[in-house]
Amino acid sequence: MRTSFLLSNARVFLDGRFESCSLRIVGSRVQEIGPSLCPNGNDILLPLEGACIVPGLINSHDHLELNLFSRLGDPPYSNYVEWGNDIRARHKEQIRHVMRVSLRLRLLWGAYKNILSGVTTVVHHNPYYLYFYFGFPIAVYRNYSWIHSLSFDPRLQKKLKSGGRKVRIIHLAEGVDSLARGELARLQELGGLQSNTVLVHGVGLSPDDCLQIERSGAGLVWCPGSNMFLFNRTAPIASMPASIPVALGTDSTLTGHTSLFDELREARRLTHRDADRLLGMVTSIPARMFGMASGKITEGATADLLVFDQESGEPFSDFLNLDAGKIKVLFKAGLPLLGEEGLKPLLTGHGRRAYERIAVGGRRKFIASPFGSMARRIKAILPSFNFNGLPLKLEEN
Ligand SMILES: [Zn+2]
Structure with missing residues (x-):
């Protein structure tokens, strides 16, 4: 069965504006967008409490x-x-x-x-x-x-x-x-x-x-x-x-x-x-x-989505203040690539993808493998490699 996520109570960037609504991802696609979607039996519910969703960049x-x-x-x-x-x-x-x-x-x-x-x-x-x-x-x-x-x-x-x-x-x-x-x-x-x-x-x-x-x-x-x-x-x-x-x-x-x-x-x-x-x-x-199909959130589009918390009540300025540590979840074709550690039990384990733990700017995240082995192998050759200044730390997995 295809994985189905219901992202509820979000502010979704649709037609140039942030709209309060929910969004259902089934498999790799956005299946449904609406103001009051109810979870069905297959949905994994992700309550977003007003967090913002824009297309994956x-x-x-x-x-x-x-x-x-x-x-x-x-x-x-x-x-x-x-x-x-x-x-x-x-x-x-x-x-x-x-x-x-x-x-x-x-x-x-x-x-x-x-x-x-x-x-x-x-x-x-x-x-x-x-x-x-x-x-x-x-x-x-x-x-x-x-x-x-x-x-x-x-x-x-x-x-x-x-x-x-x-x-x-x-x-x-x-x-x-x-x-x-x-x-x-x-x-x-x-x-x-x-x-x-x-x-x-x-x-x-x-x-x-x-x-x-x-x-x-x-x-x-x-x-x-x-x-x-x-x-x-x-x-x-x-x-x-x-x-x-x-x-x-x-x-x-x-x-x-x-x-x-x-x-x-x-x-x-x-x-x-x-x-x-x-x-x-x-x-x-x-x-x-x-001529890409990505870059927008519509029903039927590939579920490439960037989710971040509202901090100021002004989604556009929160967007412009983003950094890696503030990414709540990044979905690529319906599966997360990066997300907050606390969301890991909800969001991972549904596909074949494995995940690892990292800290970004002191915030704990999960990230798609093989991040850790890649970093260790690069550091073995370039000991001074510092993730180009990104405040990243590998955590024990
Ligand atoms: Zn160039």
């Missing part, structure tokens, strides 16, 4: 295998080429040391870093590795082709001619000098600016570039933490035509914030946008941009 840009690094470089830089060359020269040993950790372990930490930010779907920039198909804890968006950048991709011409209608993702205008400022025009000359193009960064975009992007129907992924670290400047989000879809990404920890929650706060600081628009940048906007 979408991180629109990451390099999942590069998150064991801390921020590298000596900024500010003029462009990404200068940064890339500088860290390869200056931090050669450190890079070599981190890359001794197996690809599988590095990808797994990339997944957990995202889970601890309330993320259930990530857009990975690099090859779609086989590991993503087999028991990987979060969903990795699949229908993409990717170009690293106009300067760094040895197969640029070939990639521009292939990929069909898949979403084509490319780092672009990542910098503040003439190289970065000229990249949009160069991409256009190469025929690479189309409605299925997603540009990442856009720091060096001019007002005219933005008009060209608007005309093409392309989208932009904004990584404010990475931009501010490297250039102390970011993409002209506030002055862009409103019709350009803008989604939010962390990038890897080589340059970005560890947590998508911190990127949301950086985005608010830089644009003063309302919290509902910022929430859209990690849910509905990337879902549309990438």
Whole structure:
């Protein structure tokens, strides 16, 4: 029999607003949403007492295998080429040391870093590795082709001619000098600016570039933490035509914030946008941009859900104040990936997934395996690994 959870007395983010209602998950899907759902015989009842539910978040840009690094470089830089060359020269040993950790372990930490930010779907920039198909804890968006950048991709011409209608993702205008400022025009000359193009960064975009992007129907992924670290400047989000879809990404920890929650706060600081628009940048906007079914809570949708307590009585501001310790439960396709220790007896033991205990910011949580063995194996190679600054502690299981 499929597991059935009734999340009752919650404030659920529906059609741009938080509504008081209950929600039934059956198997991997949201089966029913309503103001007064009664438990049926199969339901496991989770009384939420006014806690908030938003869609599991979408991180629109990451390099999942590069998150064991801390921020590298000596900024500010003029462009990404200068940064890339500088860290390869200056931090050669450190890079070599981190890359001794197996690809599988590095990808797994990339997944957990995202889970601890309330993320259930990530857009990975690099090859779609086989590991993503087999028991990987979060969903990795699949229908993409990717170009690293106009300067760094040895197969640029070939990639521009292939990929069909898949979403084509490319780092672009990542910098503040003439190289970065000229990249949009160069991409256009190469025929690479189309409605299925997603540009990442856009720091060096001019007002005219933005008009060209608007005309093409392309989208932009904004990584404010990475931009501010490297250039102390970011993409002209506030002055862009409103019709350009803008989604939010962390990038890897080589340059970005560890947590998508911190990127949301950086985005608010830089644009003063309302919290509902910022929430859209990690849910509905990337879902549309990438053609994903996730990013919204509706009957029949995959049950990717982020649950957090109300602290202020204002769900949007509580959302913007989230950190890993404040996640009450994170469901991926109807099963929890992370949750409060006290909810473990209710929420776990219904599928084949095993769980472990951790503490986050002093709060006890359960988290989907194999978190502990992953962490111990990484620490055996990198004893100084500190979960990229997240306040995590492994607990005895
Ligand atoms: Zn990137």
